[in-house]
Amino acid sequence: MSESPKKKKKAKTRMCTCRICHFWSTPIPLKTWRQHQALMKEEQEALARHRAKWSLDSELTMAPDSTEIGDVGTSSGSDQGIAGGSTEPHDDNTLEPVRQPTPDNDVVFRDPSPPGFVPSPTSGGETAGLPPQPTPPAEDINLPPQLENDTTATNAAGPGNSQAQVPPSGPDDLDEFLNDAEPETRINITRSDKVMTDKFIRMLEDARLDDSNLSLDDIIRLRNPSTTTPRITTDLSEKYSLKYYLDTMSSADLSYVNVIATSNELQEEQKTGLKFLSHYEVQKKARELSGVVTVHSLNTRIVQRAQPHDGTSANSGAALYSSPESAQKMHYQRNTTCAVKEQWPPDPQDPNGPPSPKIFEDYIHGSDYLGSVHNGEIKENDILLMLSLDGAQFPDHRYKKTHVLPGGFIPGPNKPKNIDSFLFPGLYHLSALQNEGLKIWDASTNAAYIARPVVYFATADAPGIVYLCGVKWRHKPTGSHYYPVLHLPNGYHSNHTEPFADIDLNVMDPYFDQENYYDNLRRVLESSNDFEAIRKETGISKASLFSGLKGLPLGVPGTFPLDLMHLLALNIPDLLISLWRGTLRCDTKAGDKFSDWAEWAVLRDTKDQKTWTIHGARVAELSKYLPSSYDRPPRNPAEKLNSGYKASEFMVYLYGYLPALLEGILPSPYLNNSYKLVQGVRLVSQRAPTERDLKEAHQCSIQFLNGFEELYVQQKISRMHFVCQCLHTLWHLAPETNRLGPAGIYAQWTMEHLIGLLSHELCLHSNPYANLMEIGIEHCVVNALFCKYPTFDRSDSSLPHTACPLKDGYVLLHPHERKPFQISQTKEHEAYLQYLQIYGFNPDETTCTRHA
Structure with a gap:
């Protein structure tokens, strides 16, 4: 007889508050709890010794930029210099770590920039993520029942503490009603998530390095950086x-x-x-040499199975200043800002205001940056950061993976249920550096000072521009998805919204109103039973974790820019090509018919004519005429459109090929409408668009949007879903470029590329996510080593001796072709002769080389 299996005893658990691998009380196995208690005791004892040795309780003081290394600190170990407790007035170019912000810390922007907000670190009296307001009577606060009875809520019973929430960095919740996503891919934001986010915000406001997961040695190294140029080992x-x-x-x-x-x-x-x-x-x-430290966090609260995720500390950032060559490059922001101030005077209407550049080459030319510098919100020594769930984005040499620092890794394969819990450890470390200051020794100037890491951009691939917009979105009477239609459809009626007047984009202000945003935010925070209705009306769902950071000059949601890559290279092409192919969903229940699309659905194969097949073959044939600077020419869309068509292919295909290929196929009204889109996109996508270009591009976008609804939607309720979120975002593209600089700078191109590079280096496919973490950490180590020891970096290929370096990174190479070639086509030969004639060259004495 077989014995019955014995029942497995349930493991004993204890509530752990050690904050070693979690940041709130968490039930863990008894054995693990004992280990954590022992570690916590060791940390407390070591911390006490550390405080006694380095006098951590004293406040930090600033060393001016001219402070020489010999003046920093004393040999007697006193509390003078950088680590001292002096509160003497400091230079404007230095930064003082602020414990309690004063009214002078409020961010003020010039129009059209929004007024920013620095959250208060105090835990009582103010609402997390909102500007300080007069404390209302307790009875005036309408708390949701779930929060009134929640014993874990932070200060829930205090006056003015209605568990305030600020919108997230991306519209996760908006996906439910803005996009036609499948139910299993949506993220449901619950009230417990909001309470948890509020706790995270409170902890970020009072973050200290002593309370982080860094070891004491790492904390000491951060607070007392080396003051000598690193030398390569003699071994x-x-x-x-x-x-x-x-x-x-x-x-x-x-x-x-x-x-x-x-x-x-x-x-x-x-x-x-x-x-x-x-x-x-x-x-x-x-x-050890790089100084890169990983912070290993065990997320046991959100997901079903404990998932470790890693992040890197600021040691890798300080390494950028440790060698003279690298430190000199870190002065780019300071030097360029000074050049802009000298080159561009203020606006005549505001003679005492910031510079008003007429050309936009970098984020430094954006009105928000110049306004923040003018008002003192961005100091000379501030380090501006761009954080992204997909990475960091910059053009030129900054595209290289050696200039991208992976800040953390969230394991898979399941999608995180609460992304804030994974972002919190990294932001906590960043907030601690903002509160205490990051000590920097600049090898290029041999000076020491305290810098402040500032989050300037927080990017993702989500339509975060929704939060910045005042346009009221509408939806079909029988549906729940909202669409940014401009013109009232005929016979429109809805139980959710009242009939609305037509929207004139020429009259509306494309810049968001910060005061109106905060008013809508308060409505969401104070709502109870009508929370869902107000959430959908305002587009605000829960607090943004970033509102707990003091270094956020653009505020929330101004620090979340739109994503040029997904907008122009994926969303817009998908919509227009689907319309021209007739593959977009036809709402037959609302009275629409495929036969009514015949005028614009022209890229279709029929029994009589294979238009789509012929069109795809023409696209593939054009690849041989593209110059080599186009690294990925568009493939045949008839064969490859649904099998990994790349974003760079869509860009060339839609904005390069189609204006010519659609002539004679697409009727003139629709073709002219697409020309407006292409013209606006090309103007905005320039390397350095001018103010005139942005104004013209903005008008092209408005004309395209109005024409799109007139030609395709035709004020029919059944076609409201044609007006997707991506179309409305076009209206914000040119104004956002004026506000933040060229959109390509903060687009998602670089990290998408980096993710591909890291994925190709996977060697352990049995555990790919852990392997990906290690690969990313090694990249941080290598990047830090290259900064500290430039001689290790062999990534820059050596140029041939015949090369002639030019300005701005260009190099004139020697001709490569060895044999002469004949121009076979008559028109090409005529164009060549005409070119020589225009520039005064003698055709008989001129030699043309194709490759140079």
Whole structure:
């Protein structure tokens, strides 16, 4: 007889408050609880010793930019210099770590920029994420019942503490009614999520390095950086082991092991006495020299299974200043700002205001940045950061992965249920640096000062511009999805919204009103039974974790820009191509018919004519005429459109090919309407658009949007879903460029590229997410080493001796072609002769080389 299986005993648990791997009381196994208690006791004892040694309770003072290293600190270990407690007035170019912000800390922007907000670190009296307001009587606050009875809510019973919430960085909740997403892909935001976010915000406001997960040695190194230029080790074994290690970074660990084994054999034969480090030893040495530290957090509260996620500390940021070459590059923001001030005078209507540039080459030319600098919200030594769930985006050399620092990794394969819980550890570390200040030693000037890391952009691939807009969105009477239609459909009636007047985009202000935003926010915060209705009306669902940061000059939601990549390269092409192919959903229940689309649905194959097939073949044929600067020419859309068509292909296809390829196929009214879109996109997408270009692009967008509804929607309720979110975002594209600089700077191109590079380096497919974390950490280590030791960096390929370097990174290369070629086509030969004639060249004496 088989014995019945014994029942497994349920493991005993205890509520743990150690804050070693979680930031609130969490039930964990008894054995783990005991380990955490022991670790907590050790941390407390070590922290007490650390405080006694370094006098951590005293406030930090600022060292002016001219402070030499010899003036920083004293040999007697007193509290003078950077680590001292002096509160003497400091230079405007230095930053004082603020414990309690004063009214002078309020951010003020010039029009059209929004007034920013610095949250108060106090835990009582103010609402998290809202500007300070007069405290109302307790009976005037309408708390939701769930919060009134929630014993875990922070100060829920206090007057003025209605568990306030600020909108998230991306409209996760808006996906429910803005997009036709499947139910299982939506993120449902519950009231418990809001309470948790409020706790996170409170903790961010009072963040300290002492309470982070960093070790005491790391905290000491952050507060007392080295004041000498790092020197490469004199140990030849370590030096060349590191070089081998960096050279084999993109390959498997076995490559380094094999190279070292061969090198060790050679050294033994030659009896040099050198013995290279093992892979473990060199990896440990590289992390030690780089200063990169990982913070390992165990998220046990949100997901069903505990998921560890890693992040990197600010040591990698301080490394950028440790060598003269790298530190000089970090002065780009300061030098360019000074150049803009000298080149561009203020607006004549505001002679005492900030500079008013007429050309927009970088974020520094944006009105919000210049306004923040003019008002003192962005200091000379501030370090501006761009955070993204997909990465950091910059053009030029900043596109390279050596200039991108992965800040954290969230494991999969399941989508996080509460993204705030994963972002919190990294933001907590950042907030602690903002509160205490990040000590920097600048190797290029041999000066020490305290900088403040400031979050300037927080980007993602979500339509966050919804929060910035005053246009009321509408939906079909029988549906729940909202659409930004401009003209009232015929016979429109809805139980959700009243009939509305037509919207004139020429009259409306494209910049968001911060006061109106806060008014809507308060309505959401104070709502109870009508929360869902107000949430959908205002587009505000819950607090933004970023509102707990003091260094947020653009405020919430001004710090969340639109994403040019997904807008122009994916969303707009998908909508228009679906219309022209006739594959968009036809609402037959509301009376629409496919036969009524015949006028514009022209890219379709029929029995008599294969228009779509012929069109795809023409697109593929054009690839041979594109210059080599287009690294990915569009493939045949008839064959590849649904199998990984790239964003760069869509850009060339829609805004380069289609204006010409659709002639004679698409009727003139629809073709002219598409020309307005292409014209506006090309103007905004320039490397350095001018003020005139932005005004013209804005008018093109308005004309395109009005024409789109007139031609395609035709004021029919059944076609309201044609007006997607991406169309309305076009209206904000040119104004956002004026506010923040060229949109390509903060688009998602770079991190999408970096994610692809990191994915290609995966070597452990049995546990890919953990492997991806390690790969990302190694990239941070390598980037920090390249900054501290520039001689290690071999990424810049050597130029041939015949090359002539030019300005702005351009290089004139020697001609490559060896044999002459004949121009076979008559028109091409005529164009060549005409070109020579215009510029005064003699055709008989001029030699043209194709590759140079």
